[in-house]
Amino acid sequence: MPPVPLAVTTSTKVDDVQIQEARTVAERWGLPFLRRRAKEGVAPWLGTKTDALIVVGGDGVTLWEPEGSFGFSAGMAHLRRMRLRAGEPDTFVKVAELSPGDSVLDCTLGLGQDSLVASLAVGPSGRVVGLEKSLALCVVVAEGLRRYERGADSCAVDVLHADAHAHLKTLPSQSFDVVFFDPMFAKPKKAQPAFEVLRRFAEHAPLTPEALEEGRRVARRWVVVKGARYTDDLRKLGLTAEPLSRFSDVAWGRIAAASRS
Structure with a gap:
């Protein structure tokens, strides 16, 4: 299967609240949610499971792609x-x-x-x-x-x-x-x-x-x-x-x- 263009997952500190928040973000934007194990790195996913990844964590939402990452800042x-x-x-x-x-x-x-x-x-x-x-x-x-x-x-x-x-x-x-x-x-x-x-x-x-x-x-x-x-x-x-x-x-x-x- 080719990688999807964009998906959503959680940060490394996975808990039920964060998983639900990430699922909500995925649903809001019509994106697939990828379940992440505690301390599991996402680098191997980029280019295989997905081209880019939205990571939802306690410190906000970050976009990851093979060459770097970008997070919102006022x-x-x-x-x-x-x-x-x-x-x-x-x-x-x-x-x-x-x-x-x-x-x-x-x-x-x-x-x-x-x-x-x-x-x-x-x-x-x-x-x-x-x-x-x-x-x-x-x-x-x-x-x-x-x-x-x-x-x-x-x-x-x-x-x-x-x-x-x-x-x-x-x-x-x-x-x-x-x-x-x-x-x-x-x-x-x-x-x-x-x-x-x-x-x-x-x-x-x-x-x-x-x-x-x-x-x-x-x-x-x-x-x-x-x-x-x-x-x-x-x-x-x-x-x-x-x-x-x-x-x-x-x-x-x-x-x-x-x-x-």
């Missing part, structure tokens, strides 16, 4: 949320003009960093939906967000396993205040090994003008696009980078919703 989003709570500005919140009660569609969930920041900016009365095409990344980030203690001042991030270009076409016009795209940078800087695992699973297709126009149809206010300062990605889409810090490697562009043109 990372910089946690720091950005702390600064936002302290009244400091956040670039995404500023460019998108996010306010309490807004709805945000994050078409490229990735690590979930900007969605986490948006969930605080729009507050408990707002709505944030994140789309992720890669099932493996979707499971890790969605389960990580589920376990993250966001606080009563933030809404939950609803994660959908979906191709953003196709999903946008199914949505009514003006159904979100802000539509956000953060395509994977074409020219990555040096990164930690865990991020290289993420890049191998992430969607690398560039944002197309057609998808941008669908985003404008779905948005009520803005479509916001994050790009890399060292590329011409924004210019190719007809966007001009916002006048922000010249020391940042990130460029931000936005275009008004179709209804406002």
Whole structure:
């Protein structure tokens, strides 16, 4: 039998509670569950039983593949949320003009960093939906967000396993205040090994003008696009980078919703 593309198992410290939690994760995402004996290594499973593995443990959910592993971390989003709570500005919140009660569609969930920041900016009365095409990344980030203690001042991030270009076409016009795209940078800087695992699973297709126009149809206010300062990605889409810090490697562009043109 060829290996399955993705499966779920437990960490080495196996108990009934953890087994049930891992089974629940497997059922939630329609994945096979592989029973693991105490202290049994999973390296021999990769490439034989499964191509990649979601490991559910006491310390969270981790994606394993033959060349490394990757686990969810709030990372910089946690720091950005702390600064936002302290009244400091956040670039995404500023460019998108996010306010309490807004709805945000994050078409490229990735690590979930900007969605986490948006969930605080729009507050408990707002709505944030994140789309992720890669099932493996979707499971890790969605389960990580589920376990993250966001606080009563933030809404939950609803994660959908979906191709953003196709999903946008199914949505009514003006159904979100802000539509956000953060395509994977074409020219990555040096990164930690865990991020290289993420890049191998992430969607690398560039944002197309057609998808941008669908985003404008779905948005009520803005479509916001994050790009890399060292590329011409924004210019190719007809966007001009916002006048922000010249020391940042990130460029931000936005275009008004179709209804406002």
